[in-house]
Each structure stands twice: as C-alpha cells, then as structure tokens.
Amino acid sequence: MASLKTVLVTGASKGIGQATADLLAHEGYNVIINFNKSEKEALSLYNKLKNKGLSVRIYKANVSKKNEVKDMIDFCIKEFGTIDILINNAGISQEKLFVDITDEDWDNMINTNLKSVFYCTQEVLKHMISKKRGKIINISSIWGMIGASCEAHYSAAKAGVIGLTKALAKEMGPSNIQINCITPGVIQTGMLDSYNQNELNVLRENTPLMKLGSPKDIANCVLFLVSNRADFITGQVISPNGGFVV
DSSP states (O other): OOOSOEEEETTTTSHHHHHHHHHHHHTTOEEEEEESSOHHHHHHHHHHHHHTTOOEEEEEOOTTSHHHHHHHHHHHHHHHSOOOEEEEOOOOOOOOOGGGOOHHHHHHHHIIIIIHHHHHHHHHHHHHHHHTOEEEEEEOOHHHHHOOTTOHHHHHHHHHHHHHHHHHHHHHGGGTEEEEEEOOOSBOSGGGTTOOHHHHHHHHHTSTTSSOBOHHHHHHHHHHHHSGGGTTOOSOEEOOSTTSOO
C-alpha cells in the first residue's frame, strides 16, 4: 500500500484545480484528479503527470450529486487505501442582475459551489475521523468575503463555504482535522473570459500589487496548508489577492 499522502482535488481539469493537482503531484502526493465536463483537459493533465512517473488517478464525478461523490471516495480508498487531504475546488461562476436570476440559476450555483463541499466533506470525514487526522482546504473567493455586484448568487455560495469552514474547524478540531479556506482574489482563469481588456485593466489598477494572480499563486497557498508546517492552522480564511481586499 502506498505510504504517500493521498489528495483529492475536485474540479482539477482547469485553472486553480489543475495548478493544484499538478503541484501536489510534483511534490510527491498521490493525487486524484476529479473532473465532470472537461474530460479533454483532465486527461491531458493526467497523461502529462503519469508520463513523468507521478502517482495520479483520474475520476469523473459531478460533485453536486451525492451518489457520485460516494463512489468517487470509494474509488480513492480502493486505489490508495486512504484519503488524507481534500481540496474542495470545483465551482462555477455567472454574472447576472439579481432580479434576473432564475430558480435554475440559483440552484445550479448553490449545488455546484456549496452543496458539493457539503457532500465531499461529509463523505471524506467518515474516513478521517476514525484515523484522527486529515486536512480539508475549501476554495472560496474574495466575493464570498465582500460580495460582488451582479454575482449575488455566486457571492452567497462562496460566503457559505467560508461559514462552513469555520464551523467545521471547531467541530473537527478534537479529531485533529484541520479545515481552512482560501479566498483567491482576481485570478487569471477561464472565469475571466467574459471580461474585456478595459475591465481587466481596472481590476489590475485596483490591486495594490498592480497585477492579477495566477493559479500557481493559489496552488502554492494550498501546498503550505496541506504541509506539516501548517499543522496548527485551522478555521482560517487566507486570501491571496494582491491587496485587493485588506
């Protein structure tokens, strides 16, 4: 049985999830690459890492579906015998006036960005609690901290992730399980595809470091939190945002 620590990264086919899975695999972790729709990108990442001799697996699951999450966690245990770290990264975004948000828009946002964290965390904790160890990193957003105009449902879901992190950190602390939250600032991922150059320039100008973040910036933060250097950190909201929120 592999002795390396095992990490599950949800939504690992693109952006922050991809950078995180890539970095952790190179750092010697067993990594399960979860994807739902972006099979081409997920397979590309898997093949790249596998060809380097790194310990990776790939698994398709809609993390807003409880039965698919359970099957995925069972797969992780079957493959590696344990699951030590969960990175709840899967998420979607949408810009829309609040009065135009439909029931479907709201449910899709909450299910993908918040309910998925509930399902994945609950299933993983069944294994972590008995072992008295584990780490969970939830990827939220600065908009969950301060809100974003025309992204009320996104902001609400991401704020829910922050609240869940803090509550669970208190509940799981006696079981030696650390649960933290990362709230990225404006990061250069596909979620910015709808922004024009002028809008991106405004975001840069409103960031004290005068630049947008990269997925690797967030992955580096994840790497620290999952390491033994962060064993006394739990219930915290850490925001790599270039000073956008201070």
